[in-house]
Amino acid sequence: MVRKAVIPAAGLGTRLLSATKELPKEMLPIFFRDSNGEIYLKPMLQVLFEQLYKFGFREFCFIVGRGKRAVEDHFTPDYSFLDLLEKKGKEKFVRSLKEFYLMIERSTIIWINQPEPLGFGHAVYLSKSFVRDEPFLVAAGDTCIVSNNLHHIKELIDKHSEGTVVTLLIQEVEDPREYGVIITNEKNDIIKVVEKPKEIISNLAILPMYVFEPVIFNAIEATKKGYGNEIQLTDAIQKIIDWGLKVNYVTLPKDAIRLDIGTASYYYDALIKSYNNKIF
Ligand code: UTP
Numbered sequence: 001m002v003r004k005a006v007i008p009a010a011g012l013g014t015r016l017l018s019a020t021k022e023l024p025k026e027m028l029p030i031f032f033r034d035s036n037g038e039i040y041l042k043p044m045l046q047v048l049f050e051q052l053y054k055f056g057f058r059e060f061c062f063i064v065g066r067g068k069r070a071v072e073d074h075f076t077p078d079y080s081f082l083d084l085l086e087k088k089g090k091e092k093f094v095r096s097l098k099e100f101y102l103m104i105e106r107s108t109i110i111w112i113n114q115p116e117p118l119g120f121g122h123a124v125y126l127s128k129s130f131v132r133d134e135p136f137l138v139a140a141g142d143t144c145i146v147s148n149n150l151h152h153i154k155e156l157i158d159k160h161s162e163g164t165v166v167t168l169l170i171q172e173v174e175d176p177r178e179y180g181v182i183i184t185n186e187k188n189d190i191i192k193v194v195e196k197p198k199e200i201i202s203n204l205a206i207l208p209m210y211v212f213e214p215v216i217f218n219a220i221e222a223t224k225k226g227y228g229n230e231i232q233l234t235d236a237i238q239k240i241i242d243w244g245l246k247v248n249y250v251t252l253p254k255d256a257i258r259l260d261i262g263t264a265s266y267y268y269d270a271l272i273k274s275y276n277n278k279i280f
Contacts, residue, residue: 002135002157002211005057008123009045009141010065010114015263024067026141028261031274040096043074044261048144053103055150061110061130063123072111077101119230125220133214135160140208146279147256155250160211164248166240167211170204171252179205180234182249190247195227195234206234207252
């Protein structure tokens with residue numbers, strides 16, 4: 001069973017400057033439609049947290065860095081603010097915030113500081129004492145996937161339970177140079193993973209949601225700085241392959257929508273898609 005979720009949200013977000021000078025990019029809002037079709041603006045990180053909560057996760061570890069206070073403050077229930085909203089007759093927002101507060105209160109949330117953005121792999125490594133000896137899910141705080149009944153998470157976890165050490169979520173993309181990619185053999189087994197390849201060596205991009213066995217921490221320890229002079233999670237996954245351990249993957253379901261806010265144009269796309277989305 002996978003009970004723990006690690007959410008790295010400590011990157012600099014330089015590709016979204018100057019919006020991200022003080023505000024962590026994971027706090028940028030996307031649209032969210034509730035089951036009645038009401039539309040709200042919610043920070044990406046809140047949407048991701050609420051999805052994982054609805055799926056059944058109750059133990060969360062956020063890796064935070066610069067602008068950490070904005071994130072922690074957001075995840076701190078403030079009932080006097082709700083009283084104020086109630087007096088002003090803002091029932092819709094009171095309802096939505098109350099639901100969020102309840103989810104926070106019914107969860108265990110651990111905050112880990114990454115003082116320097118040494119890379120995605122390094123951020124995941126910092127969750128070692130939280131994870132201990134269990135399999136765990138990693139979901140980057142700047143991406144959120146929407147699918148019917150969150151079945152992309154279920155498929156990922158089901159595949160992992162078949163006995164793999166690392167399970168990846170893959171999507172076919174035209175230009176993979178912004179992503180990590182997998183290279184497979186004729187049996188569709190992964191033989192190699194490469195972070196931000198210079199050439200189009202594969203169209204199978206690794207999305208930032210994974211399930212790992214704790215041995216990934218040993219692999220990260222053994223990983224040297226890679227792309228961008230940072231400790232890359234993809235390089236640690238390559239170590240797992242080199243060690244002869246099983247890395248498997250599931251493909252993003254057809255109905256799923258990927259909301260990514262890494263760059264200004266991805267963010268524009270995420271706003272349009274989240275506004276028009278009918279799956280929430
Ligand atoms: P990115 O690869 O998009 O990097 O991070 P970034 O530093 O945030 O953004 P740019 O490249 O400067 O624009 C993917 C996810 O990993 C987290 C980020 O917060 C984001 O959710 N991350 C990245 C960390 O937590 N720590 C790091 O050192 C790097």
